[in-house]
Amino acid sequence: MPENRYTGVAIALHWIIALLMIVNVGLAWAWPNVPDDAVRPLINNHKSIGITLLGLITLRLLWRITHRPPPLPAHHKPWEKRAAHWVHILLYVIMFALPLSGWIMDSAYKDAAAHPNFYFGTFEWPRIGWVMTLDPATKEAWHGFFGETHEISAKILYLLFILHVGGALKHQFIDKDRELARMGIGKA
16 A cells, blocks of 8 residues: 555545535434425434444544554645644534534433433434433423534534535645545545
């Protein structure tokens, strides 16, 4: 494997996480536009994908900590290297913030006990027990706060996605850096 290419595991996790995040955004955008009886299945799948993403993002971070990513090309400008570094850090923060805020919000939902969460329709995924035992006023406040956090995090994700993809495309097509090959698309 060329030295400037990510490992196969890092590449696979990157693309699986990216695909699942796109699907999850699509589900969230879809449910305001579907009949009422179709909303709950979309929300349930959104939650299941979110929990899956939490696990995959944890694996991706552990992989990144234990397997140093390839260095950026030496000819990249210092500001480009700093920007790439900070966009990656912020992407990890947001990728954790989204499923965690969603899980807390869902656990603080006033009717959570009456609507069990089933992981892709198979087994019941637990809510966060201590959140569910909060007094009703506190639960309502947490539901609102973490719901807002979830929505704001999604908007930040959109911006970071544009910066991440835009940077990769700039390096690929303007700078001719073979950037996509580093992530498994094409030859290095």
